[in-house]
Amino acid sequence: MSVEYDKFIESGRKWFCHVDDDNYVNPRSLLHLLSSFSPSQDVYLGRPSLDHPIEATERV
Numbered sequence: 001m002s003v004e005y006d007k008f009i010e011s012g013r014k015w016f017c018h019v020d021d022d023n024y025v026n027p028r029s030l031l032h033l034l035s036s037f038s039p040s041q042d043v044y045l046g047r048p049s050l051d052h053p054i055e056a057t058e059r060v
Contacts, residue, residue: 033045
């Protein structure tokens, strides 16, 4: 996903979306929804893939 994000940074676009290959996206509805947010702040849309926080088992 780092290459995907690097390409986004190079593009100068306002929003970065990562969507799994088994999801459907309606671009017009997504753009309408995003228009209510500021692109200068992080926004997470969707559900987390886990039902609990990730816990590190090793300290670095």
